[in-house]
Amino acid sequence: MADTSFDWLNPFASIDLGIASWADGIKQWAISHREMIQPIKRFFESVIVGIEGALHAVPPLVMLVIVALIAWQAAGRRAAIVVGCCLLVLGLLAPEAWGLAMTTLAIVTASVILCVLIGLPLGVLAGKSDRFEAFIRPVLDTMQTIPAFVYLVPVVMMIGIGNVSGVIVTIIFALPPLVRLTSLGIRGVNPSVVEAARAFGASPAQILRKVELPLATPTILAGLNQTIMLSLSMVVIASMISVKGLGNEVLRAMGRLDAGKAIVGGLGIVMLAIVLDRITQGLGRSGRERGHRHWWETGPAGVLTAMFKKTN
Amino acid sequence: MAETREDVIRCEGIWKIFGDKSRHAMEAVRARGLSKKDIREQFDCVVGVQDASFTVGRGEIFCIMGLSGSGKSTLIRHINRLIEPTSGAVYIEGENVNAMNAEALRKLRAEKIGMVFQSMALMPHRTVRDNVAFSLEVRGVSDAERAKVAAKAIEMVDLTGWDAKYPDELSGGMQQRVGLARALAADPTILLMDEPFSALDPLIRRQLQGTFMELSAELHKTTVFITHDLDEAIRIGDRIAIMKDGVLVQIGTPEEIVTEPADDYVAEFVAGISKLDLVTAARIMQPMAAYVQANGPQDMGTWPVGKPEDKLNELVDLAVGTDHPILIAAEGAPIGVVTKRALLRGIQGRDEERAA
Numbered sequence: 110m111a112d113t114s115f116d117w118l119n120p121f122a123s124i125d126l127g128i129a130s131w132a133d134g135i136k137q138w139a140i141s142h143r144e145m146i147q148p149i150k151r152f153f154e155s156v157i158v159g160i161e162g163a164l165h166a167v168p169p170l171v172m173l174v175i176v177a178l179i180a181w182q183a184a185g186r187r188a189a190i191v192v193g194c195c196l197l198v199l200g201l202l203a204p205e206a207w208g209l210a211m212t213t214l215a216i217v218t219a220s221v222i223l224c225v226l227i228g229l230p231l232g233v234l235a236g237k238s239d240r241f242e243a244f245i246r247p248v249l250d251t252m253q254t255i256p257a258f259v260y261l262v263p264v265v266m267m268i269g270i271g272n273v274s275g276v277i278v279t280i281i282f283a284l285p286p287l288v289r290l291t292s293l294g295i296r297g298v299n300p301s302v303v304e305a306a307r308a309f310g311a312s313p314a315q316i317l318r319k320v321e322l323p324l325a326t327p328t329i330l331a332g333l334n335q336t337i338m339l340s341l342s343m344v345v346i347a348s349m350i351s352v353k354g355l356g357n358e359v360l361r362a363m364g365r366l367d368a369g370k371a372i373v374g375g376l377g378i379v380m381l382a383i384v385l386d387r388i389t390q391g392l393g394r395s396g397r398e399r400g401h402r403h404w405w406e407t408g409p410a411g412v413l414t415a416m417f418k419k420t421n
Numbered sequence: 422m423a424e425t426r427e428d429v430i431r432c433e434g435i436w437k438i439f440g441d442k443s444r445h446a447m448e449a450v451r452a453r454g455l456s457k458k459d460i461r462e463q464f465d466c467v468v469g470v471q472d473a474s475f476t477v478g479r480g481e482i483f484c485i486m487g488l489s490g491s492g493k494s495t496l497i498r499h500i501n502r503l504i505e506p507t508s509g510a511v512y513i514e515g516e517n518v519n520a521m522n523a524e525a526l527r528k529l530r531a532e533k534i535g536m537v538f539q540s541m542a543l544m545p546h547r548t549v550r551d552n553v554a555f556s557l558e559v560r561g562v563s564d565a566e567r568a569k570v571a572a573k574a575i576e577m578v579d580l581t582g583w584d585a586k587y588p589d590e591l592s593g594g595m596q597q598r599v600g601l602a603r604a605l606a607a608d609p610t611i612l613l614m615d616e617p618f619s620a621l622d623p624l625i626r627r628q629l630q631g632t633f634m635e636l637s638a639e640l641h642k643t644t645v646f647i648t649h650d651l652d653e654a655i656r657i658g659d660r661i662a663i664m665k666d667g668v669l670v671q672i673g674t675p676e677e678i679v680t681e682p683a684d685d686y687v688a689e690f691v692a693g694i695s696k697l698d699l700v701t702a703a704r705i706m707q708p709m710a711a712y713v714q715a716n717g718p719q720d721m722g723t724w725p726v727g728k729p730e731d732k733l734n735e736l737v738d739l740a741v742g743t744d745h746p747i748l749i750a751a752e753g754a755p756i757g758v759v760t761k762r763a764l765l766r767g768i769q770g771r772d773e774e775r776a777a
Binding site for chain 1: 501523527528529530531532534535536538540542543545546555556558559560603607613
């Protein structure tokens with residue numbers, strides 16, 4: 110291409126910096142260094158298998174009750190009813206739907222746990238340091254906007270198809286809101302309260318633990334909610350690299366133009382999304398909204414505590 | 422008081438210049454004595470505090486009075502080093518606060534200094550008790566001890582029974598009581614009060630001033646009290662510093678400030694202040710010798726008698742019962758005379774009698 114005469118009006122056609130082949134070089138390097146990544150892969154694998162095993166081991170009806178109780182505790186009675194109904198619909202969609210949903214839930218759970226482990230410290234750092242915020246912002250923009258198919262290939266080359274790749278791809282897509290909102294939450298803490306904490310002799314670590322993180326919690330939980338939703342929205346794409354679960358149903362249905370199967374998978378994902386959304390939104394309510402009651406004074410735990418007090 | 426005075430807080434030549442080039446600006450000030458305007462134009466820096474020096478004695482209440490933007494809140498934050506001075510140093514009980522390492526500074530803040538903020542700055546996610554005990558918590562004091570100390574501090578500000586509530590369940594006045602309890606909880610040597618009552622409505626402000634003055638009479642804390650209200654400064658302060666554009670214009674007792682303002686700015690401030698409870702007979706009386714020389718010997722047997730430290734208010738009470746001037750006597754011996762004319766002028770705040 111570059112051998113034809115140079116055209117000033119269209120210079121780009123005759124310049125080839127070789128970025129594509131350079132990037133391909135990274136892929137080659139990754140393939141030849143696969144061994145290095147194996148221990149990390151095994152660790153991820155065992156985490157996912159553990160979670161999936163646990164979710165599958167619980168009988169569906171018991172699981173339904175447990176999740177509804179969690180929703181009641183976290184978000185109140187009304188949310189618990191919504192969550193219970195959604196799970197019921199999910200189970201009735203198709204005989205195999207519940208099992209597929211648990212597989213998907215396992216992938217999402219693993220991704221979200223890892224997102225929190227990575228995202229929370231990054232978010233705190235970004236909230237504290239303008240320079241780090243300026244550095245990480247374009248990185249987060251890239252992670253959120255770059256099409257998933259672009260990094261699907263290198264990740265598969267490096268790690269191979271399967272759940273671990275699925276989780277990593279999901280993390281890349283779902284991490285940014287948690288980092289952003291953690292930073293926003295830390296920055297939004299009333300500076301006069303932080304000053305008061307300093308004036309009474311708190312160290313920077315104590316200020317973070319006792320003042321900034323508690324006051325930023327509603328914002329951080331909003332970020333967590335977004336991260337969970339984005340994780341769920343990745344399950345179809347992740348199924349392209351052989352991740353099982355509801356996403357795989359949708360993918361297969363697409364291949365066979367099977368609208369019925371697609372609806373089962375799609376609705377299943379939606380139900381799961383509603384369940385997770387209601388529970389995490391409930392967590393973000395402020396103390397004032399809950400009437401300043403401790404968590405053990407509300408929901409099923411509150412009922413238990415009250416019963417225990419009566420019998421005493 | 423002056424002889425036995427022990428300085429708890431000593432501020433020496435504090436300068437605070439805000440801006441990226443504050444160091445250079447400071448050097449230029451030292452070398453060339455730049456004005457504030459020059460500093461702003463040449464270095465794009467703002468002078469917050471300009472060469473402030475003062476001392477506060479043990480148990481004294483030192484008021485810093487100034488309008489908003491005069492730098493008083495900036496100055497008070499130098500005492501516990503929430504703000505680093507560009508130049509100068511603060512000594513607390515002889516120790517240089519600006520030379521302390523982070524750990525020593527935290528210990529000082531938690532154990533020796535209590536601070537009350539205009540914005541209250543209570544922690545909304547903590548109960549009243551946990552707010553009050555915060556300084557003990559960061560020092561790692563045990564739960565039981567914290568509960569005991571917090572209960573005591575909460576009782577001092579009459580909030581017993583509210584300790585399990587959250588700040589947003591309390592009224593503004595009660596919140597500031599919590600702020601006061603938090604500052605007193607660790608039994609600090611020094612209290613820093615940054616316009617503590619300014620955000621409250623007048624009635625509640627009066628009440629809290631009363632609470633504060635009772636507590637301070639009982640506890641004798643060395644206090645630096647910031648206010649933009651001269652009435653408040655006069656009511657509360659043992660000494661008052663007037664601050665204007667980052668400069669301490671005048672430091673003195675309330676009486677000195679009111680009767681001998683250092684410049685027009687202070688004079689304008691004190692013009693509207695009632696002298697009745699401030700100015701003493703000693704300040705407006707004509708000495709005995711001068712009076713006798715001017716009016717000849719008189720029969721003073723029927724004259725009302727006051728003491729030199731009596732305020733104008735008390736002299737008025739004496740004067741309404743008689744047509745005679747008031748005799749001022751110290752330890753039984755007459756030392757001066759306050760005529761009606763001098764008394765009226767004194768209430769007005771003019772010094773005509775002495776000038777004449």
